[in-house]
Amino acid sequence: MPKTIKPLSNNEVKNAKPKEKDYVLSDGKGLQLRVRINGSKHWNFNYYHPINKKRINMGLGTYPDLSLVNARKLAQDARELLALDIDPKEHRESKHKEKLAQEELTLEKVAKEWFDFSSKGLSKNYCDDMWRSLDNHIFPKLGKRPIGKLTAPLVSNVLDPLAKDDRLETVKRLCERLNRVMVFAVNKDYISVNPIAGVKANYNSPKRIHMPTLKPEELPELMQTLANASIKHVTRFLIEWQLHTLTRPGEAAGTRWDEIDFEKKEWTIPANRMKMRKEHVIPLTSQALQLLDAIKPLSGHRDFVFPSDRNPKTHINNETANMALKRMGFEGRLVSHGIRSLGSTTLNEEGFNADIIEAALAHVDKNQVRAAYNRTDYLDKRRELMCWWSEHIERASQGSLSISGVNKLTIVR
Structure with a gap:
């Protein structure tokens, strides 16, 4: 039979003192309180990964900021995810990235990260042209917008005036570069889908103009x-x-x-x-x-x-x-x-x-x-x-x- 673990009491948690080494007090069902040698106390949820079955520790918070009652609630939420074969730690990290995308990760910040990554090995002139086009046409209106709130209509509102001026080659390049930024964001797990993948289809292809030359x-x-x-x-x-x-x-x-x-x-x-x-x-x-x-x-x-x-x-x-x-x-x-x-x-x-x-x-x-x-x-x-x-x-x-x-x-x- 599995070992029965007695749940912790508020007094046990409150009165737990530091020792010569870190030690763990178990509340049962994976919830643990780790007491550090410096006296700090941290809640952990210990579990097996639903797929690879590796043992994982997920930090929940610090006592007394996170009470025993609330720590148990977080542990219960994690167990419910495990019942659905969802890793609670990965789920939390994904939610955190989504929040960042919705609030802090602006289009310009992600574009800069993409540019630094993708420009290696490319010519300086080509890189300058890529960044200049975004800086001139996209960032003034959309650069400060969180990438998680970027939509196809918003991008179209910026590109439509260029298309009306028959600057279709510029529109084409901007669509390509914006999509590369968004695919990068998807791959980095900042967003789950690319909402502007189909924007390019709204515009006619530019007519190919041959460079003027002599006979x-x-x-x-x-x-x-x-x-x-x-x-x-x-x-x-x-x-x-x-x-x-x-x-x-x-x-x-x-x-x-x-x-x-x-x-x-x-x-x-x-x-x-x-x-x-x-x-x-x-x-x-x-x-x-x-x-x-x-x-x-x-x-x-x-x-x-x-x-x-x-x-x-x-x-x-x-x-x-x-x-x-x-x-x-x-x-x-x-x-x-x-x-x-x-x-x-x-x-x-x-x-x-x-x-x-x-x-x-x-x-x-x-x-x-x-x-x-x-x-x-x-x-x-x-x-x-x-x-x-x-x-x-x-x-x-x-x-x-x-x-x-x-x-x-x-x-x-």
């Missing part, structure tokens, strides 16, 4: 205009560097000297600076190397090939090339990112292998099965392609003052 036959016009443009040397170097390497604006602007291997004639962009989070090696042509030689007097002693005017310890702004192209008269015709399209179109028209062109542009094959089997980056073949492309740029610049063209330009500090 292949307009490349000489670009080179002639660039040669005579009243722009800073570093900006001109940057535009030609992007032309010869076919890189994205952020990748080109952030070029570091320690990424360049002059012996191998290669530029290795680390994964954290690439859109697809995959390291990208670019064969450098003689024209591209000439560009680096020409800019060395300006920035060879710094970390970045294209330093910022305001703070030379950082790189030039990603939008600098775009602003220069506008001032050169190409507004609506060409943006910095469109240089890649110009190169792609030209190379495809010349009959180069499409896979090699895609590899040169650091595009990831959308066919996942095909991508799994096609692991080569065609480095040798890309070297031939890039040489042809640089020579093509050089031919287009004949008669101009292209830095990498026939008439070489040397900058002296």
